[in-house]
Amino acid sequence: MAKISLIVNGNPVTANVDPRTLLVQFLRENLRLTGTHVGCDTSQCGACVVHLDGKAVKSCTTLAVMADGHEVKTIEGLAADGAPLHPMQEAFREHHGLQCGFCTPGMIMTAIDIVHRKGNELDDHTIREELEGNLCRCTGYQNIVASISAGAKAMAKSDLA
Amino acid sequence: MYEFKYHRPGTVRQAANLLVKNEDAKVIAGGHTLIPVMKQRLASPPHLVDLSHIEGLDTIEMKGRSLVIGATAKHAEVATSVIVGESIPALASLAGGIGDPAVRHRGTIGGSLANNDPTADYPAAVLALGATIVTNKRRLKAEEYFQGLFTTALEPDEIITKVMFPLPKKAAYIKFRNQASRYALVGVFVARRPSDVRVAVTGAGSEGVFRVTAFEEALKKRFASKAIEGIDVPADGLNSDIHGSAEYRAHLIGVLTRRALDAANAKE
Numbered sequence: 001m002a003k004i005s006l007i008v009n010g011n012p013v014t015a016n017v018d019p020r021t022l023l024v025q026f027l028r029e030n031l032r033l034t035g036t037h038v039g040c041d042t043s044q045c046g047a048c049v050v051h052l053d054g055k056a057v058k059s060c061t062t063l064a065v066m067a068d069g070h071e072v073k074t075i076e077g078l079a080a081d082g083a084p085l086h087p088m089q090e091a092f093r094e095h096h097g098l099q100c101g102f103c104t105p106g107m108i109m110t111a112i113d114i115v116h117r118k119g120n121e122l123d124d125h126t127i128r129e130e131l132e133g134n135l136c137r138c139t140g141y142q143n144i145v146a147s148i149s150a151g152a153k154a155m156a157k158s159d160l161a
Numbered sequence: 162m163y164e165f166k167y168h169r170p171g172t173v174r175q176a177a178n179l180l181v182k183n184e185d186a187k188v189i190a191g192g193h194t195l196i197p198v199m200k201q202r203l204a205s206p207p208h209l210v211d212l213s214h215i216e217g218l219d220t221i222e223m224k225g226r227s228l229v230i231g232a233t234a235k236h237a238e239v240a241t242s243v244i245v246g247e248s249i250p251a252l253a254s255l256a257g258g259i260g261d262p263a264v265r266h267r268g269t270i271g272g273s274l275a276n277n278d279p280t281a282d283y284p285a286a287v288l289a290l291g292a293t294i295v296t297n298k299r300r301l302k303a304e305e306y307f308q309g310l311f312t313t314a315l316e317p318d319e320i321i322t323k324v325m326f327p328l329p330k331k332a333a334y335i336k337f338r339n340q341a342s343r344y345a346l347v348g349v350f351v352a353r354r355p356s357d358v359r360v361a362v363t364g365a366g367s368e369g370v371f372r373v374t375a376f377e378e379a380l381k382k383r384f385a386s387k388a389i390e391g392i393d394v395p396a397d398g399l400n401s402d403i404h405g406s407a408e409y410r411a412h413l414i415g416v417l418t419r420r421a422l423d424a425a426n427a428k429e
Binding site: 002018019020022041042043046049052055056057058061062063065066068069110113114117130132133134 | 163164165166167169189192193196197199200209213214237260261262263264266
């Protein structure tokens with residue numbers, strides 16, 4: 001077992017984990033943060049995307065021990081319970097950016113990372129290129145792209161960047 | 162994934178000692194190759210030595226006429242580095258096209274080179290630019306470093322510390338992605354170096370990355386896509402699978418080399 005200490009959604013967490021525990025397993029099974037999903041488990045689909053030190057990563061391809069000493073943010077960390085949604089979440093709701101919702105947490109964490117790197121004014125081509133590592137199998141990307149475009153603009157006016 | 166013991170050394174020397182002490186130990190940095198193969202149980206190292214917390218191992222800097230990239234520099238860091246963008250923009254663009262944004266936040270140049278996947282992008286750049294792989298023990302020229310499919314000159318207790326790229330006069334990398342996996346079906350890196358021209362191909366060769374000497378000879382006289390017109394790449398030794406026949410890949414090598422040459426010449 002390995003002892004790890006990290007910050008998850010602003011809260012310090014300490015745990016003893018088997019070194020082979022994936023970060024996504026640790027989040028879901030140890031911390032019960034089940035918003036982060038396991039889709040393909042092969043670093044392709046992006047359902048498991050979380051922020052590690054502020055950057056989007058695939059938590060199915062990161063060991064929990066490798067996050068020791070670092071900061072993790074999951075979909076649950078975007079807005080407090082009962083508080084208004086994060087502008088990117090709100091944009092997905094408003095623009096019907098989800099159908100079954102399985103890919104949504106990863107889509108939103110990726111979308112926020114795109115805004116951090118590329119700014120608040122995103123053209124559709126950029127958004128589609130940047131979504132290379134996130135798959136939606138319900139219906140398509142039209143509304144996801146529209147949501148991210150609107151969410152990016154809304155983030156400029158929000159404190160919840 | 163099978164059980165393993167996790168080690169986190171603070172220095173390259175400690176990491177090397179751990180590799181000597183623990184037989185079959187593997188080095189991990191970003192984990193974007195090793196974790197997937199461990200999940201599939203294609204690899205089951207009893208010890209993992211994590212390099213990602215060694216300070217200074219991800220430094221990107223100019224040293225004399227060479228661009229030096231630390232082994233744990235992540236693809237996203239190489240892609241967005243001003244130093245790389247100014248010295249070898251083709252390399253920045255190559256790094257920015259690996260995998261997807263989240264993968265680029267974790268995967269490292271050292272990991273890609275140590276694994277030497279036959280469809281990886283970096284090997285093409287290293288071979289075409291004539292880079293030197295620096296390890297904790299020695300310096301390896303690109304030509305001696307790559308030794309076939311997933312095989313390199315690295316010894317079991319040897320760790321890549323940095324890669325030194327001499328600056329080319331012109332360079333470009335173009336890849337044709339497999340539509341499903343997005344890996345390079347064929348990728349071609351062309352480099353006009355002060356002394357010669359190199360054309361390195363990834364994705365196509367059954368023994369991994371290789372050079373197309375027939376193109377190189379013709380391009381030495383004239384570095385332009387017209388110079389290689391009429392020169393065919395033989396399909397012998399190229400991969401043939403459901404994604405493309407060896408003949409198709411051979412054809413792509415010619416097409417992509419011409420596109421890369423045009424791109425390199427357009428960057429005046």
